[in-house]
Amino acid sequence: MKKYILSLCLLLSFTALLSPAQTSAAQAPGSTAFHDISASFAKEAINRLAKRSIVSGDGTGAFLPRNPVTRAEFVTMVARMLRMEPVQNDLPAFRDVSKSAWYYGWIHAALNLSIVEGNGYRFYPNDPITRQEAAVIVIRAMKQSGVNYTNTAAIYADSASIAQWAWNAVSQATGTGWLQGSKGQFRPQDAITREETAALLDRILQTGNVKSRIDSQTPVNIHMGWLYNGTANQYISYAKRAGLNVLVPRWFYMESNGKVSDSTDIELLNWAHNNGRQVWAMVGNCGNDEGTHQVLSSAPIRKSVIDRITANVARYRLDGINIDFENVMPSDRQNLTTFITQLSIELKRLGAKLSIDVSPDLNTDWTAAFDYASLGRQVDYMVLMSYDQHWGGSPIAGSVSSLPWSESALNKLLTQVPAKKSIIAYPLYTRDWRIASSVSSQDITLVEQGHRTRLKRASLSWNADVGQYEAAYRNNGIQHRIWTEDARSLSWKHLMAARYQIAGYAYWYPGAETTDVWQSIYNAERYASYSFGI
Template identity: 50%
Template structure:
């Protein structure tokens, strides 16, 4: 009797030490405890975990996201009609969809409350681990029920089996059975016990340089926007080439420099040319004028405690190619002596007069950083409607840049704007929209939306006043894909035109993309 009482007391104490009262008999007890400590899983209330309960598609995605240390994304517009913005799982599903981890059951529905089957779980977890399953049809599987595995899932089931993440029982895989909460815990915990994945997940990713241009905002407004962003390098538009005896106009605000220093951020003030080709030629072609500009700006760098200067010259004549290169060479030497760095903004090399002035290889040699402006694929006044920054176009432009400029010197600039195109028989016209305006516009009309996997963005179409409109959407999903593409190529960082035009959740999307790309 005494021995039985001791045993009961021991069992009660053991159960009390667990986070839930109903997992002591679960085969995944230890895994559940570990995942609770990692913040990956939680209970269902009243100290219950319900290990035998089926897992929904939304729950599985949320747990996978938390395992990968991704943050929920409060996307400006829902990806699926049945995933409302106010649902608890909205941000988790949006985060996974943006990174290509999860997909809907159809183009318009995710079915978040449906039970996730074992073969669906295999697909999602293999995809989350960025493992290419190849085209293996599962021929190597020896499960008695392998004929029940759907063709679209077979390569993933094979991969999950090979990786040791999912096995069968009694010689069966049970592909259409629902995953239970304890099975899910077991699978996810196996990832944490893989040395490579565990190390990757626990590392803090390097965000690199995060440049944000100031445009149309007061200093106070710019500071507020930067506070809520990932920007670590401020680019205020302070200096411009000018005609006359004073070759550079100065619009500096010293209070921004002081604030940046207090908040551990850098300032790379911008030098512009008003897109004036004649003025630019006049200064670049004159050695004394170049020297005067450089001397002035090197002095400003010291006066305002600048960490760098960002040169943004547009509409430069092709004949000024050598003069521009000489200016960057001389300017870079002078700035480095002042303890600052030099960056120059360039358009993608399209082999046109617009970019003929850029000797990309030489600029990459003499500047500390080259900023590739990954936008204006289709521009204001373009008679052909299209994206301002499709994924294949940006990828092609970046690949071409990296063939002559080292990745460690390359910064990819991304657009916080898009265009609303009006399609008419005589050609297309467009209106520029910030990402904030884009959301308002789309929500104000009856629209059709489809995901273009080739372009890496949604395309929205609607009718207004008898004319068809199209918007190639820039959002967390499209920008995240471009970010991951560039991260794989080892770029030094990213720049954004412009701070204040973005919706709030963009920074979460970009942070997730950089983290996921690091895996």
């Protein structure tokens, strides 16, 4: 029992309504034909929630108002209230939440947004949820954890029975009027019933601007992705799946003599034009520092490259250009700024956008050529490539993109470039580190990541400090570690970046991900847009 209570304190994760598997077409969410709620104090609340597809019955026309609610059911109801969608996380968080269970996607949707928390062990999905647990989950879901109602819970005669970890949440839920006691008691350890849950969630929806915010449209941000390792048809499929509104095909490469190679795919271009996607074709330098120096340091060659780029923009009716220059010499700092300034002038004449990819400013030679502030004044968007914290040849094993490292890089960029011009790029890959007498790594896609963790029966442990699972396994006696990137870690990254109100997000590279990440990202962006006035 102590172990179970400890798990509750650690997880603080909770659960309302009967499972979708138990719901017939006649009693699907949205139906209000319940024959057993006429005497319920929550009758009107139940009907309102049913119309919003938040609650359902048992398939026979019954709502069962006095039945207890399980933890999985409560999470599902809260997620539906917030208009989230279930997410089939490729990496499961809990040993007792089966991927085949109807509630798997709902629990992980809430987990990805930190509405529930877990340490990778157990969730107890079919156990009844207590009233104090329900208080914690709704306060967290409604972003009220920092609001101070410290002593409100003391009004209850049984306040001594309220767990310390739930005290503030019970106080807040009482202070807002969402949860009410009975005969002076809160009954913190009693299971919350279905009618009590309906009343609770209905009160939340009737508070302040909650309902209008939840019913509002999700803001449209830039979602861009580079074409890599795939055909045009595959990229189109990825773009549809990911909801990309900006495509970045790697079509143009600058040569030291001023020429620009052209690999434009007309099929992809036409599809984008016909389907409302913008095309910002990438211009790369193949990491050739000497060749890049020859171009940037010569005014005639710079002009030749710019002329060829703008000619392609006009010829193909491109919406923009994405500059991706890597391994630029520090001595070319002013030359690079001059090149971007001149290119910006020409692209503005054509009505095309200019973006440039940059690595985090770590005060190294790798980024010394990039004058972030000056470049930021010239481009429409600056894309921060927040990955390779621990690069392929790093002597130390570690994350490709930990949450604090990514946020630190974004913070530094925003001191020099406005948020409205800033886009943050996230990795859809990671590295499998081989840790022996020396450290080596292999780049792997998120698809391969899931395959390996299952095949090798890797242990998974969530590290909240980095915002990632750490997977560990042994192969032929050698220790392996993976700092994973998945639906949960990417949700955390999007929630973080959304606080800064940046212009959008980019991904390297579509096609490497598991499909669940896109639903998790959609949920994260929608949830981040909610600003409740309570």
